[in-house]
Amino acid sequence: MMLAMSPTARPRRVQLFVTCLVDAFYPETAHATRRVLERLGLEVAIPPGQTCCGQPALNAGHHDEARRVAAHFVDTFAPDPAPVVAPSGSCVDMVVHQFPALLTNDPARAAAARDLAARTYELSQFIVDVLGDDEAAVPVEPSLTYHACCHGLRGLGLDRQPRALVGQAGGANVRPLDEDDRCCGFGGLFAVKMGPISSAMLDRKLEAIERSGADVVVVTDASCRLHMEGGLRRRASRTRVAHIADVLDDRV
Amino acid sequence: MRTSPLPFVRRVEQALADPVLRRNMAVGTSRQRTHRLEAMAALPGADALRNHASRIRAHTLARLDEYLEQFVAAVRARGGTVHWAATAAEAASIVTTIAVGERARLVVKSKSMVTEEIGLNAALEAAGVTAIETDLGEFVIQLAGQHPSHIVAPIMHMSKEQVGALFVERLGATPEEVVDVAAMTAFARRVLRERFLEAAVGVSGVNFGVASTGTLCLVTNEGNGRLCTSLPRVHVAVMGIERLVPTLDDLGVMLDVLARSATGQALTVYTNLVTGPRREDDADGPEALHVVLVDNGRSRVLGSELAEILYCIRCGACLGACPVYDTVGGHAYGSVYPGPVGAVATPALDGLGPWTELPHASSLCGACRDACPVRLDIPRLLLLLRRQTVEAGGSPVWLRLALRAHAALAVRPRLYRLAVRLAGRVLAVGARDGYIERLPGPLAAWTASRSFRLPARRTFLDEVARERRKVSP
Known part of the structure; x- marks a missing residue:
């Protein structure tokens, strides 16, 4: 870090x-x-x-x-x-x-x-x-939950920072997510080369997201978003995925 | 090394289609994870200890030749016999020859992954010697005719009902004897006690060999290791040549992290230190002690860029932490060593040839690296193996072409942006409100379970380029 x-x-x-x-x-x-x-x-x-x-x-x-x-x-x-x-x-x-x-x-x-x-x-x-600015977020309407994307979390030690910002934006509307540090199964080519394993991993992630009851799951990576969003759409789920930049820009 | 004749994709299919396995893996691994995290959180200075343990491994491997010589001299000085085995077959034959020479019809074994690696049970069987696994999990695995699916919890994939049915079918257990886990354990214990008394030879693995004293350290939770190494006339200990620590102090550090990482215990129920065979004033112990040092590819790995994999102390923490392993279970890997560590150790020891899928059976999420008590950077090693696969021409043509084209475009920004625009237009043909539900070729694996989002009509960088043109025409 x-x-x-x-x-x-x-x-x-x-x-x-x-x-x-x-x-x-x-x-x-x-x-x-x-x-x-x-x-x-x-x-x-x-x-x-x-x-x-x-x-x-x-x-x-x-x-x-x-x-x-x-x-x-x-x-x-x-x-x-x-x-x-x-x-x-x-x-x-x-x-x-x-x-x-x-x-x-x-x-x-x-x-x-x-x-x-x-x-x-x-x-x-x-x-x-x-910037030392942990008050950059403005309150947003929908309820949020946070998924910790793997490379940020384990490569950069990214955890406290996005959680602080999401916490501020969501306030009392932030829902806990089971296994929030568990991989969604994207892994780049892994999603294609190991399609069935990747899909099973995604299922477990999406079930947890739906259980959280949040309107929006916030991520720090577009790759994970692309993956989870594709899965949620296939399930006809109403839960959306947003990037933390969209939350900070009050566009969720 | 191979545990299944089926190809990788078939093994994965089988695992994913087995609801009992899926549930047992989810519960078992989540328990292992929780216990490990709790035990590590309760250990003062856990991070520093892990660093220390990692340095001990690095140091030992950097001077493995010296420590092996020390160890061998110390074992001999205390009356043990040392055997060197270059290959799996040689190792199995050494143990078999000892058993046959002792006229042993029965050999009792305590849990050992290296004896799985060398295929010892089959070799003994072929020589007319019956090998009995005495670790409860291994005992069940042997009855079921399977291989362990986890390094420290061999039957994690099975339910207690499956074990009960096996005891009834194979050992004639009564319904009362398999009514619950305690009854099944008591039943297995009765069966095994008789075996311990009959066996002339006990075979064990070795968790750590201490170079300065020639001590063999064995950890178990059932006491079967102690029985295997003290009751029979002869004790044969089989160990990989990398499993040394320089001194007893170093052993202490490794034991601090081993059980916590494996089972979440501060220390296993039994920690045996075996130094030589029975001495004159000893109350018990075997008359003879043989130590079989197994290379089987290790010295080659030690001199390669994959050397770090030899740090592994076989705690299985990376298995419990891995979202791929906990989804498909150990048998899907098809190797004696499953999970993230197996995905590196198997091709490292056995050659990449038959194992090119394993380094790809990872999303590179890094959970294994976080869990490892000796700080093995498994994702880095997986990437190295993927590179070796590519260098050996093992990358599929479509991928090779796609990545070459991608790189050629990525260094030419204007062309790159044009290509992104074109790709968007092409994909848009098959799309419905911004998503594609079916992609062709290898990409069909994505749309099997996920919609594919269409690229935006105008990319951000195109938009920025337009702004720039407006500002400075």
Whole structure:
């Protein structure tokens, strides 16, 4: 987990890494992320060359392809010294924990990757740990419950921060979720390669979500959202999935 | 190493279609998880202890040659005989030869995963020696003709009704003798007591070998390990060469984390320290002690990038923590070592060839890494094995092409955005209010149980590019 910067070092400018899934499937969440950061007084730069972090290739064992995409990411974000913020714990975990090792045979980029790793944050982590602002959320209407996405939780230690923000937004309307730190079964290609296992894992997750009685389950990753949402729709469930940026932007 | 002739997908299908197994796995693993977390929470400085345990493992493996020499010398100095086995077959043959030489018709065994690995029971059987498993769970597994489905809880997948039916069918138990778990345990105990008295040879595994003293540490909850190692005339201990700790102090650290991680106990009911055979002033103990050191791929793993897997102390915490394991159970893995650790250890020891699916049987959620008392980074090792599979040409063509195309586009942002737009248009053809219910080819596995959300009409980055053009035409 990254240490919070001292208040004097509060950044005035950030680079937004929107992530490939949010960009393509949930552009409204990207807009929400941008608005939330702007409302917190930050100038939000959006490097136009950004694409993907390369995690799909890495998880499939295709290190050469992953390395190519990671190198592009470093070239895109490293020149600007502003912190990088992304609405995804999983992609941030990739940058923070995988890039330096992946690029180890490319010394210049490996050094840039280490530098980036030290200033790349998931959205709620950035708001709470770096800005020290744990009152960024406004109360929202529907009842909420929180699912802790795996890579954020276990890779970045992301837990207290999103829970604080969800707690503020939902107030007394936050419902507990059974096994809230249990994987939903997405796992990237795992969902396709191991379809039946992934589906069984999703069933257990969706049953817990429906048992919680919440209107909306809040996540920090678009990948998990895509997965749970697809399952809820197939079940014709009325429960919705929202990204934490949408909650902070009061759009749930 | 293999426990089933069926291919992986069939084993998974079978497991998913078995409601008794599904329920038992859900209950068993959730109990293991809760007990582990409670026990660790009650242990002062648990995180520091886990770090310490991890460092002991790293240190021992870095100097395994020295510690093995120390250990062997110490075992011999206390009157034990040491045997080296390079392969599973060699190990099984050494134990079988000892049993046959002792004219043993019956061998009692305490629970040991390495004897499963070397296929010992079948080898003994082939030589006309009957092997009886004396750990209650293993006893049931043997009666059922199955393999353990969990490293420390071999019958986690079974219900007590299934065990009762087995006792009635195979051992002629009366309905009263299988009325509840206590009655079944008492029944098994009566059956096993006679076996202990008949056996000339006792075979055990080894949880830890202490290099400085030649001590074998065995932990059990039933006392069967103590009987196997003290009652028969001869004790044969089988251990993987990696299972050493340098000193008794180090053993203490490992024991602090082992039972807590495995069963949530502060210490198992029995912790046996066996140092040599019976001495003149000893009240009991075997006349002879044989220690069989099994390599079976371990020294090769030690010199490879997968060496860290040898840290494993076989507590099974990663099994209980894993959402894949608790969904499909141990038999679906098809290997003696199931679960996250098995998904690494099996291809590491046996070669990737027949085991390419196992490293993919994980969502990489990281729960195994969080649970591991010696801080094994299992997801990292799974990724390494996936890379090795790709390097050996084991990645499907569609995936190879897709990822190559993805990488080529991802480094060309304009083309990438064009491709995302195009993909959205193509997918939209088959969509109904923003979702696709049936995808073709390998992606059909997604839509089998999940709707697929259509990409947005306009991506965020396209929108931002439009804004920019408006501002600066």
